[in-house]
Amino acid sequence: MRSTATGQPRTKPAEIRREELMDAAQALFLGKGFTETSVDEIVKGAGVAKGTYYVYFKTKDDVLAALRERFVARFLERLQTAADGHPPSDWIARFDRWIDAAVNTYLDERALHDLVFHQMRPTHDRLHQANPVVRDLEGLIAQGAQAGAWTADNAHLVAVMVFSAVHGAIDDAGESPGPSDRKRLVHAVQSFCRMGIGLPPAG
Amino acid sequence: MRSTATGQPRTKPAEIRREELMDAAQALFLGKGFTETSVDEIVKGAGVAKGTYYVYFKTKDDVLAALRERFVARFLERLQTAADGHPPSDWIARFDRWIDAAVNTYLDERALHDLVFHQMRPTHDRLHQANPVVRDLEGLIAQGAQAGAWTADNAHLVAVMVFSAVHGAIDDAGESPGPSDRKRLVHAVQSFCRMGIGLPPAG
Structure with missing residues (x-):
């Protein structure tokens, strides 16, 4: 053919x-x-x-793995674009935007997220270790801590906790929250995570 | 017979x-x-x-469901016993002990946890909604906030985030961390979650 x-x-x-x-x-x-x-x-x-x-x-599993990889790459791209809207030294704004973009991208792509992570079990070694999104956040948290913007003795563990809090809050949100519910959700998650690293709550 | x-x-x-x-x-x-x-x-x-x-x-699935129920009931019992070691009004100590007991019980029972939640997918509606451990934490957070011990505008969402942070930190821990690693882990999780609700970090 x-x-x-x-x-x-x-x-x-x-x-x-x-x-x-x-x-x-x-x-x-x-x-x-x-x-x-x-x-x-x-x-x-x-x-x-x-x-x-x-x-x-x-196999079909190969396609699913490729879709998972693409999902993660695009997720990271959106986080990067969001953070790039702020000067590199504006650590708090970059942290806020990271969470905002994570919540909104996830909510926009929930069906796809659930599809590509469908066959993953929520056990250790799976969700966090070698998770590129956690690694991205860990870089941001470590750099901001080094610059004195916030405190994080163990940037990896803090990144895991922030990522988990974000993920948990989204999982808990209704099927498709409207714009004002999303805004409230982003604000609550930002505040909790900001305070978790010693910052004042979101304004 | x-x-x-x-x-x-x-x-x-x-x-x-x-x-x-x-x-x-x-x-x-x-x-x-x-x-x-x-x-x-x-x-x-x-x-x-x-x-x-x-x-x-x-079926065997019925047995697994019964084991899951028992796992959760015993988990809640251990949390209750830990909190009961402190007067009802000592909210911060109760919060600290809740996290301590959650981390340690989970680490003690990780194989069993992974077994009974083996077939659960980490998608919405599953991990958090109607999770009795989240509900227990939500009660503690709402009561402590009402008593003025800390701030939580949305006790449910804060409970989801604390639970997720605890769960994520444990998932991320190595296969069987020793006593000093456990202690460091508990301390880091307590500090992040304490600060997340406007408290000073763990002492």
Whole structure:
């Protein structure tokens, strides 16, 4: 087969092909469920030949792992963009924005989050160790502490606790909180976490 | 069959029989795994007839649910006992002891915790809503705030965040931290959570 079902040229860059397969899989997993989706459906959704699928992925679990990686990368991107709205030395604003972006990104993408972390068990070694989002927060907390903006004797443990508090607060929020509920939630989480590192509550 | 395999009289109280089946199941689940354990082995371990098992449980999942319930009840008992070591009005000491007991009980029972929550997904509606341990903490936080010991505009959300911070810190701890590591962990968690509700860090 020299061309795909939708007539796209075979010369499409590999990275884009892979992304299209992932997009098709994500839509199907979210729509009808991971277990209920077949590779045939993913292939059809992406408009590629079945052989093309197997160039990139061996199993459906491989696709899910790729979606998880992409979810985390995009999450970190949004955190970075939020923090970059403030000068590097404005540590408190960067901390506030980190929490704001984390809460809102998570709430925006909850279905996807639940999908990609579906098969993860909430046991040790899984949620926190080597979690890139915790690592990102740990960097921010360590740097801010070094700059004297706040106190954190153990930046890693504090990052784990802030991340967990944020995550717990979001898990506890209703299915799709409206704008004012979100705002209240962000404010409460910011205040608790700010005070946890010796800052005054959010203004 | 008029008597059990170990010759125990049929007149043994139902509650004790049930507990013995649970104890046998727990030991087997922890030792060889939930999936790998058969009902026959549980029955043999408890020294009862198979029919007796089915008086109390329909499936292995029922046993696991009963073990989960017992885990939570015993967890709450330990928290209660810890808090009862202090006068009802000494809110800060009760808060400190709550965290201390939560960290240590969890670390003592981590394998059991992971077993009974094995099949729970870390998504919303599961970890926090209707979690009796969060409810217990929420009562403490609301009462302490009412007494003026600390600040918590939204006792439920603060309880969720404290619980999540405690849980996250423990998940992050190594496989079996020694006494001094445990002490440091308790101290760091107490300080973060104390400050989170406007108290000075742990002494």
